[in-house]
Amino acid sequence: MVTNIIKKIITCYTTFGKNRKLNELYNKFKIMSGIESIKNNLIDRILATRNEKLLLAISNIFESTQSDDILSLSSEQIEMLLISEKDIENENIISESELNDSDSKWLN
Numbered sequence: 001m002v003t004n005i006i007k008k009i010i011t012c013y014t015t016f017g018k019n020r021k022l023n024e025l026y027n028k029f030k031i032m033s034g035i036e037s038i039k040n041n042l043i044d045r046i047l048a049t050r051n052e053k054l055l056l057a058i059s060n061i062f063e064s065t066q067s068d069d070i071l072s073l074s075s076e077q078i079e080m081l082l083i084s085e086k087d088i089e090n091e092n093i094i095s096e097s098e099l100n101d102s103d104s105k106w107l108n
Helices: 002-017 020-048 052-069 075-089 096-107
Strands: none
Touching: none
């Protein structure tokens, strides 16, 4: 219900005001509500089913696509992470406020 109200408000503003930012917001909202709708429908159907083979197939799909979500790092990024870990181990760290002070001095 709230979704429909937001949609109507954004539609009114974009129709009468021709505001580009509101148009962009409306388009993002449509995409998000579409994704959320798909997710909710899938959840409902998964909860309602008693078909074990279907649930195993869905589980397999998620497991097989999980590797797509893994972030690949370049050798330089890995090197920077290793250097960071060594800095932490050697207590070669500074606080955020010290960093901000250092940045301010450097910029001025």
